[in-house]
Amino acid sequence: MHERSFRILVINPGSTSTKIGVFDDERPILETTIRHDTEVLQTYKSIIDQYEFRKQTILEALDKEGINISKLSAVCGRGGLLRPIEGGTYAVNEEMLKDLRLGYSGQHASNLGGILAYEIASALNIPAFIVDPVVVDELEPIARISGFPLIERRSIFHALNQKAVARRVAKQMGKKYEEVNFIVAHMGGGITVGAHKQGRVVDVNNGLDGEGPFSPERAGTVPAGDLVSLCFSGEYYREEIMKMLVGRGGLVGYLGTNDAVKVEKMIAAGDEKAKLVYSAMAYQVAKEIGAASAVLAGRVDAIILTGGLAYGKEFVKEIADRVQWIADVIVQPGENELQALAEGALRVLRGEEEAKEYPGNVVKTTVWK
Ligand SMILES: Nc1ncnc2c1ncn2[C@@H]1O[C@H](COP(=O)(O)OP(=O)(O)O)[C@@H](O)[C@H]1O
């Protein structure tokens, strides 16, 4: 019997780019990354205000490539800062749209993924999905304790790519994801380092506005007392501080750009400050990997470096030099998110899985109450 085939548009809004893909079943017929300058994104007051700009950018890119959207079977977006939920493919529903527009767990470009998917899909009368959003939460109770009873640690990370890459590497090793322990460092606009213990991400830094290494545009962990003093200095509004932590932190804060390729050119031209700051980012990633190795009690089958920054050979070498005593370092530059989104939608379209209904089983994140 001839199996039905599906054409899927996938949309991945990141903090520095919008990536889109069109897949005929598993086969990509278009994959493209549209990069956004920091100056352009900073003209928008909030993430949600970028909606029209990103939608036009996507439709123009599809038009330029000669893709007729009326032939699509479904649209699938990268999911955003929803309530903490289990992984999987979710149908976009009203409750989800409300939480994405509000930014239930915070503001990040991926909040636009589900909204853009829904808006494009509903005009065509086809289904819209999200897959493994950034709020997938598999933390063990011990990892939720921050040391400050009023604040619990949260799981906000590159769940989609971390899990897709970890599955791929496990397969290459002839094992199941559920049989191995990996440390995965996704290094993009944000940086997250996950401890994957037999198929579950039992600890990971909150890469949005929580903690961990600084990144191209985020501050990561900063000394708490000094931050509190700054907040109460009377010199800044709350929004200004938040912008300095997310969006204008990290490389943007020190060097004025979120583009590591530009930073590498600055270094090649002899810029000593750029060299120090770029090395410090590698140093902090290595430190976080060291911490994750302790979470896994040293039983680490591989360390995987992925995301856009993993294309940077010197950057990767600096990290590997510090951590390769823990386990083999496997470099998987870029990300597999577009393919993972298409595959998540396909599993549902083919009836292999049922789409989960949001919010479904919200993960219990409070240890004490
Ligand atoms: N060839 C490269 N060498 C070094 N850095 C790169 C390269 N390509 C992309 N990057 C950097 O990777 C970062 C973006 O990573 P990416 O995973 O695409 O981010 P996001 O999806 O969060 O927008 C940027 O700082 C970009 O300059």
Ligand SMILES: CCCC(=O)OP(=O)(O)O
């Ligand atoms: C919010 C965690 C995911 C993240 O940081 O994504 P980007 O690197 O695309 O900003």
